[in-house]
Amino acid sequence: MDYYQEDLAYIHDSGFGDFARNAGAEVITLLQNKGILDGLVVDLACGTGIFSERLFASGYDVLGVDISASMLNIARRRAPSATFLQASLLSAEIPPCRAVTILGEGINYLFDETNDLSTVTRLFKRIYSALEPSGLLAFDTYQRLIAPKGGKQTILREGEDWTVFAQSTAEAGILKRYIVNFRKMGEGYRRTEETHLVRLYTGQDLAKSLREVGFKVRVCQGYGGYALARSRAVLIARKP
Numbered sequence: 001m002d003y004y005q006e007d008l009a010y011i012h013d014s015g016f017g018d019f020a021r022n023a024g025a026e027v028i029t030l031l032q033n034k035g036i037l038d039g040l041v042v043d044l045a046c047g048t049g050i051f052s053e054r055l056f057a058s059g060y061d062v063l064g065v066d067i068s069a070s071m072l073n074i075a076r077r078r079a080p081s082a083t084f085l086q087a088s089l090l091s092a093e094i095p096p097c098r099a100v101t102i103l104g105e106g107i108n109y110l111f112d113e114t115n116d117l118s119t120v121t122r123l124f125k126r127i128y129s130a131l132e133p134s135g136l137l138a139f140d141t142y143q144r145l146i147a148p149k150g151g152k153q154t155i156l157r158e159g160e161d162w163t164v165f166a167q168s169t170a171e172a173g174i175l176k177r178y179i180v181n182f183r184k185m186g187e188g189y190r191r192t193e194e195t196h197l198v199r200l201y202t203g204q205d206l207a208k209s210l211r212e213v214g215f216k217v218r219v220c221q222g223y224g225g226y227a228l229a230r231s232r233a234v235l236i237a238r239k240p
Contacts, residue, residue, distance in 0.1 A: 002069070003111045004047075007183040007192045009070035011162045013048040023103050024051035026224035027138050028058050030236070031099055034136060039098035042130070044089040045106020049075025052082045065092045067111050088112040090123055094130040102139035105232070110174075110197040117201065121209040128213050128239055137215065137237040138223070141201045142175065144231050173200050203233030210237045
């Protein structure tokens with residue numbers, strides 16, 4: 001099936017873009033502090049292009065990759081000077097570049113059913129080969145579900161013309177997220193549903209894979225001054 005279809009893509013862009021803005025600002029600062037001031041940055045799982053737009057405005061060339069056509073439709077309108085490709089981040093061709101980013105737990109999603117630790121490790125190898133010396137890979141991972149007693153976590157969010165309800169459960173290292181969307185269309189609301197599966201990886205397991213590939217790795221609790229919840233980890237990997 002298609003993921004992040006039209007309504008959920010719109011809702012995600014309208015109501016959940018703060019992560020890309022806040023984390024993205026810290027990643028740009030990180031790149032600049034490491035002397036990466038220009039050149040190509042590959043933004044995997046780029047979503048609606050919020051971070052891609054900021055990268056381009058900061059002087060970088062940008063290739064954004066996402067599996068959702070609806071997300072990319074918004075991204076292309078937001079950042080028309082960037083290049084966007086519809087593909088799984090696990091199989092997309094990664095050209096020579098100075099940095100690669102995967103913001104928003106993109107590495108965890110089972111939109112591509114081949115996603116497991118061995119496949120992710122192969123992705124790390126391809127990124128390592130594509131990066132210039134001293135190039136950076138920055139991404140975050142969902143480690144575990146923080147849920148109340150009973151094992152479920154529920155979220156209800158509303159915007160001016162939409163409402164979204166999501167319920168998450170986790171079992172055997174897989175988070176299942178059932179999502180119901182209501183988007184105002186004319187005088188009424190359109191209801192759509194999606195179910196997302198997310199594979200949980202610990203930051204330490206991913207760091208081990210990165211080091212085996214050849215990266216120098218830091219595991220953090222956030223991007224610079226932007227802290228994340230305990231259920232997530234940030235990994236900053238540098239190619240020597």
